[in-house]
Amino acid sequence: xxxxxxxxxxxxxxxxxxxxxxxxxxxxxxxxxxxxxxxxxxxxxxxxxxxxxxxxxxxxxxxxxxxxxxxxxxxxxxxxxxxxxxxxxxxxxxxxxxxxxxxxxxxxxxxxxxxxxxxxxxxxxxxxxxxxxxxxxxxxxxxxxxxxxxxxxxxxxxxxxxxxxxxxxxxxxxxxxxxxxxxxxxxxxxxxxxxxxxxxxxxxxxxxxxxxxxxxxxxxxxxxxxxxxxxxxxxxxxxxxxxxxxxx
Numbered sequence: 001x002x003x004x005x006x007x008x009x010x011x012x013x014x015x016x017x018x019x020x021x022x023x024x025x026x027x028x029x030x031x032x033x034x035x036x037x038x039x040x041x042x043x044x045x046x047x048x049x050x051x052x053x054x055x056x057x058x059x060x061x062x063x064x065x066x067x068x069x070x071x072x073x074x075x076x077x078x079x080x081x082x083x084x085x086x087x088x089x090x091x092x093x094x095x096x097x098x099x100x101x102x103x104x105x106x107x108x109x110x111x112x113x114x115x116x117x118x119x120x121x122x123x124x125x126x127x128x129x130x131x132x133x134x135x136x137x138x139x140x141x142x143x144x145x146x147x148x149x150x151x152x153x154x155x156x157x158x159x160x161x162x163x164x165x166x167x168x169x170x171x172x173x174x175x176x177x178x179x180x181x182x183x184x185x186x187x188x189x190x191x192x193x194x195x196x197x198x199x200x201x202x203x204x205x206x207x208x209x210x211x212x213x214x215x216x217x218x219x220x221x222x223x224x225x226x227x228x229x230x231x232x233x234x235x236x237x238x239x240x241x242x243x244x245x246x247x248x
Contacts (some may be wrong), residue, residue: 005079005088012049012059016088019045019061022073027063027072027191033197035116039066042094045189046104046111047079054108060081060100064091095154097237102160103185107168112189114196117181120203121146125176131203134215139223140230141198143171151178171227175197 005013028044030036044062048054055117064078078089080083084098094100100113109197124146131224132145133139138146149166152158163183173195174184182199209215218226 003081003085003087006058008049012047015047015076016059016061016079016129018079019047020079021191023061023063023077023189024072024074026189029193030114030116030196031069033157033200033201035118035196038071041066041217042100042114043117043189043193044094044097044100044113054104056082056105058104059087060097060104062087062094062097062100065094067091075152096159098155098157099159099163099183103163104156105149106160106164107185109187110185112186112192113248114184114186114189114192115181116196116200118196118200118203121174121176121200122181123207124203125181126179128178131176131199131206132215132217133223134206134209134217136218136226137198138202139218139226140234141195142199142202143231144223146172146174146176146199146202149175149177149183152180 005016023043023045030041035041042063044060045058046054049057049059058116060080060082061077062080063072064076066077078091079087080093080097080101081087082101084101086093096115103110103113114190125148128148130148133142133144147170149162152162159177162177163175167185173186174182176182182196184195184199184239186193186195206215
């Protein structure tokens with residue numbers, strides 16, 4: 001029997017409604033930052049169903065396939081289970097839904113996934129060359145090089161498997177799938193969108209640097225130090241806490 005959103009508890013339905021709004025709004029960030037053209041690219045976010053935490057019963061919200069960005073209202077977003085089966089919506093889900101679902105199934109810590117065809121990151125993917133960590137911004141955000149994932153065809157979970165194989169155990173929230181483009185992950189969709197913006201920025205900067213000469217790598221202990229500071233100290237929340245502790 002086909003499961004619909006009406007079969008889920010009211011609390012889940014409410015969470016789905018909020019997530020549709022978030023995902024619709026975040027899709028607008030992709031063309032805003034020049035990361036996509038036409039209908040390419042997608043953003044998804046996990047909807048946790050079980051109060052105990054992420055599980056195979058979770059849902060995801062993603063854009064429908066082949067729909068232009070100015071049509072992406074909250075109501076246009078589709079809801080799927082982690083098998084990629086449509087649960088709510090009147091359009092077919094994105095062709096990358098199986099990849100997103102695979103990531104959520106095998107990386108329970110991930111709450112958001114983004115895919116773009118941004119120019120510079122995709123150019124590195126076409127060369128199957130990792131973006132080397134030669135910028136402090138890269139050390140902060142990615143904790144090292146941005147890795148290359150395997151070649152995989154669209155249509156099943158092959159891309160998802162490549163993403164998981166590459167990013168499990170990696171500090172990087174981004175992978176450049178060979179001959180395809182960047183996929184990014186995060187604790188939620190907003191974090192994954194930020195990673196997508198940052199991966200394009202550093203891919204462009206390192207490319208420009210190479211036109212002037214070979215960029216200098218950052219020593220690993222400095223990469224580790226920069227990453228630890230950015231992930232654990234940087235930001236208003238941590239700064240405010242530190243200030244309170246200093247004046248306690």
